[in-house]
Amino acid sequence: MDGKLLWCDHGGDFGMELVEVGVGATKVARAAPKAPRDQRHLLQLLICPTTLQNIKKFVGQEKIWEEDVIFGVGFFTSQKGNIFFAWYGPKPMVHVIDPVLAKDILSRINDFQKLRKSNPYIKILSQGLIDYDGDKWFKHRKIINPAFHAQKLKRDDWKWQKLLGVCERSREIDVFPYLQALASDVISRTAFGSSYEEGRRIFELQKEFISLLLPIIQSVYIPGSRFWPTKKNKRVKEIDIHVKASIRDIIRKRLKAMEDGEASQDDLLGILLESNQNEIQQMSIEDVIEECKLFYFAGQETTSNLLVWSLILLSQHPSWQAQARDEVFLVFGRKEPDVDGLNRLKIVTMILHEVLRLYPAVPALYRLTHEETKLGEMSLPGGTAITVPVVVLHRDLEIWGRDANEFKPERFVDGVSKAAKGPMSYLPFGWGPRICIGQHFAMMEAKIALAMILQHFSFELSPSYAHAPRSVITLQPQHGAHLIIKPC
């Protein structure tokens, strides 16, 4: 089988280039040998340990860094078009980079179900809507949908000022933690409404949990190791108990208020609890707890990533930053942006679409067959894992043109459908019945946040910024986003 260039180096971002791939990974990676140490990072689609050894032989020991490699895949071409088989350690996975087949996979939700999580730590982090299949998924999606109706999202109690208090004079800061705190505030208010302060404490614990989890996710899970009496395992258990107890406490208070005749609130918690009380569409309290945990994770991680990549790219492209600022001043002046004005932010919207194309918060979608299933001309056995590598589709030269790796928001001037050749080439929020339930919410939040930042600051990359996108659950800047911020 011939090798094929499949994965390029993101225009230098990754400091490494996957040049050609073949069975046994004889020709795989070419490192950027001159990349400074802090700018080298993962070869995203890599390799079982044996393959890593092969790669090292190929590129030379000193040019590849084991700690940079998170997982492993050796891609090779099949004779079936853009379908590739890869190995994650002993497990095969089918990668589908064909928009037509991707559409088939994402629409046939009963044939292609969610990939079960093999690492039990991730199960502790969050389950809920994003993991369920069949009737349970359908029921939960129907119940939760109304929480995301546009009218419900028109909140004026998000505390944007916190973000603006960050800096009153020109200085260098890592903006990533601030953006994470902002997204966490916003989702906390949306999920828990008046119980927001208590919700926030839960989210802080979840954050600690994620930081404990990251190194675990990046290494191979040894069955049973979750029960070893290590300091980390003890803390993970403590946090899990604490988070669940705190959510239970919020629920108890809210139920009491509902019993006392106080009107139910139309935040996510109110909607979930109404269904808990409803005899026809019942959700158990355990279900409610899992959905609350999921919404923190799904709502905070993704949106803060969108914002941080937006600030990084606008720092790299000052003329787009200036155009976006002009537009924001034209629409809102110095007034706080309101939801109704957001539709008039054409340039800001184009920028956000382009950021999501180059750095999609969810860089790949995963599915699993549970019985023998036809896909195009292939017949896949039950238990086959499937990936739709969104980030590869988003940078495909045939779809997006030779400038696919460049930041060019103008490609979205006539909307998303005109920019991509067909809807399946652009999937930052997934597609089909399982498309992101929070997409409008996320875009609205990102527009407001970006508009306010542009109204108050100009920003450029600091010399200490090291460009290192890495995919750990979501695609984020490994070393943060060090920017020089100036009030304007």
Ligand code: HEM
């Ligand atoms: C920039 C922001 C966001 C991005 C890029 C994003 C991306 C995605 C993607 C790609 C999926 C589909 C996953 C799949 O098909 O396997 C998804 C699903 C989901 N997202 Fe988002 N998301 C974002 C924001 C949010 C927010 C703000 C929330 C909630 C507050 C949210 C909640 C969910 C949930 C619950 C699902 C599962 C839907 C289902 O399976 O029915 N997301 N998201």
